[in-house]
Amino acid sequence: MDFALEPYNAADSSSWLICHTCGTQFPTADRSVVKTCHVCDDPRQYVPPSGQSFTTMAELRDSDHRNEFKPYEHDERIISIHTCPKFAIGQRAMLIRTPQGNVVWDCISYIDAETIDKVKELGGIKAIVVSHPHFYSSHIQWARAFQCPVYISSEDLHWTTTPSAHRKALTETETEIIPGVKAIKLGGHFPGSSVLLFDGRLFIADTLMTTAAGLGKWDIDALGAKREKPPGLTSFSFLWSIPNFIPLSADVIHRMWGILKNYDFRATHSIFEGIDIEDEEVKAKVLESMKFQTRAMGFTAHPLLNETL
Template identity: 65%
Template sequence: MAFTPEPYNHSAIADWLICKACGTQFPTSDRSALGTCHICDDPRQYVPPSGQAFTTLAELQQTHRNEFTTYAPDPRLTLIATTPKFAIGERAFLIRTPGGNVLWDCITLLDEETMARIDELGGLKAIVISHPHFYTTHVQWARAFKCPVYIAAEDKPWTTMDSKHQVLVTETETDIGGTGALAIKLGGHFPGSLVLLFDGRLFIADTLLTTPAGLGRWHVDGTGEARQKPPGLNTFSFLWSIPNAIPLGVDELARMWAILKAYGFEATHGAFLGMDIEDGLVKQRVLESMQIQTRYMGHEQHAFMRETP
């Protein structure tokens, strides 16, 4: 992709304010000029009981660090998560592809150690971000690694700054720079919410929210005896607002499935540590979960209930 990279100047942005609740960076260091965060004032997020508060990259670099973990079932994937937990607490994935490394989703903390570690792994060809809750410091990441960052065109108004590095995704399906990774626009949580498909792995953030039942291991404690997952348990929930538990309606679920059904995948990777499902039937579990949600919202007779994988 041809564009002139913008300079990454840590000293210039180290004191810019960052929302402690969602991790979004604002292009100002003037605390008197910023009293609220538009991301957290939206019903899909929240302001904590303690009130709106801000920090900076300079402060975070003194108290937090990023941990890198190779994903055991597929060493092409490296998980990056901030410790101790900061803001929403999402993880990013560094995905090594034949065409270059793709970073799926973004975390706030960017420091010299993180940059050096990613450079050791081959740098970044592109960044793709699922939705505005994870926009965080994405412009600084894109500048630091001199790469494009893909975000949905519909969700651009949620960004806090403009950058030539931002690539606005307008199509339902977008190839990510010849890497073999495919951004798929599902919507739902946000109008432009994205998932990423690479080699049978679907990176879902919380566009599809992985549930505790979905992660269950169905065996008898102490014996290791395996059994089938009990019927009627979902694997995913589909929410307009995750923290405030506002569900998506059945027509939106049907629209999302009409897009997703065209793709094959055998694993899903959610927004947070541990939210990984390795199951050749996971696509079927997506539809089953959508239909469970539809049923309990009172739409047993909706045409969507007749959909099959």
């Protein structure tokens, strides 16, 4: 390790405040110090009608929260980890198992002894990579528990809450985390919003947002007959704010494509359990979706519309 390892102290951190809405952990138990969540106060996020509220890791443990591990049906090297009952945004972390070690993509707030034991049984964690600030959650507790670095984009460092030597800044557009696993900064949703590429699988968080149409089964009709997917249906959306439905500009989408077009992938894995696309043509669907959104926003002559694979 090229940094000083820090101890994981579950007892001390169990009383630290965690935002109910986004799951961000703050390194204090003093509710007079942390009255609002700066992540939820940002226009990309929200505070619910019930108002700002906080919990703690201890309270989550006492309310029978647990983490469930689910192997991906198409690739046993990938395991989803999500908290039940649902907490905060409800995203999943994804454990990617490789011969060079395991990488966790994105992070969830909840961690306990059972989770730590299960991950260690699966080979531990070599590194954690977090796509953007909405999933920063308790990433330092995870990094300390598994004595590994956690990578986040340099552009988004100011959103973090807990100082730590375990945190490593991603300063380049592409960073090889371990052999065969690359973090790629596309920007858009946040300046440093990232995706992760492993063996033709693109882990997209909500840097690219998978649409309902993208998951639809269009190849067979109600009577079982084969058919083609109707034209003009998007598979992805590109949003500055997901909960507030604010789209990215055509120029930003074009810049994202300028980076992503250099990589090949045959599958995408989104933020939530079950939102995965297995399709050799999925890269073409990304570009098709980018063009659709660009036209829908009124840009009928934008340079993005001339892009090809």
